[in-house]
């Protein structure tokens with residue numbers, strides 16, 4: 190099988206289970222899945238489990254290999270993860286930070302290549318921050334730092350890219366730009382991208398599939414139309430909501446009230 194398939198994934202901290210036997214149908218190469226759900230549902234924990242930062246059981250098959258059975262170094266060849274909480278930044282420039290991420294990847298084997306700087310700069314340009322190449326990471330705004338972190342995760346072009354709330358600090362134009370970049374990244378690289386989002390309209394507009402997590406379990410999964418329904422929103426978020434479409438046919442989520 191090519192792509193990502195999660196079966197019975199459970200993970201937690203110490204004895205406390207957080208992610209509870211989550212199974213997701215296969216996502217094919219080139220697909221983007223949004224992972225949504227209320228605060229504390231376990232979205233970040235699920236991502237951390239896939240990359241090996243939290244102990245996990247079950248199976249996370251990617252291109253036919255169970256990632257959970259791989260050593261971390263082997264896992265890191267296939268998957269890159271952008272965490273929700275970004276490091277404060279050190280005295281590196283944005284370009285140096287992205288270069289460092291590229292050279293730290295297992296595929297790179299620590300041997301700088303003459304094309305590295307070009308690859309790093311191209312990634313910055315792709316995410317619209319080429320002009321920040323020589324800015325210091327620790328002097329960036331919150332949104333700029335988020336874009337730089339995204340470039341750090343994407344620079345080595347992993348076939349599986351996990352992004353934890355990459356748009357939470359971005360203005361409206363950058364949100365759209367980043368989602369467009371992520372879509373084209375998935376399509377051009379034939380990669381699978383999993384992206385945690387709180388903005389359900391953004392998720393509906395840009396994702397092929399949406400998984401809704403509630404209390405560590407899967408509350409809904411499917412196309413945006415299938416996954417984001419008044420019932421799901423009531424069950425997962427405890428809100429009454431209407432789902433409409435605007436003139437362009439995009440899904441609009443109108444929250445009436447909290448239950």
Ligand SMILES: Nc1ncnc2c1ncn2[C@@H]1O[C@H](COP(=O)(O)OP(=O)(O)OP(=O)(O)O)[C@@H](O)[C@H]1O
Nearest residue numbers: 202205207226227228229230231232233234235273
């Ligand atoms: N390092 C940790 N040690 C112990 N418990 C943790 C740790 N990190 C998260 N948790 C707990 O796991 C649960 C799920 O947290 P997680 O960050 O996975 O949720 P989330 O769905 O990503 O939430 P949010 O939307 O608020 O970012 C929460 O109850 C949280 O308190």
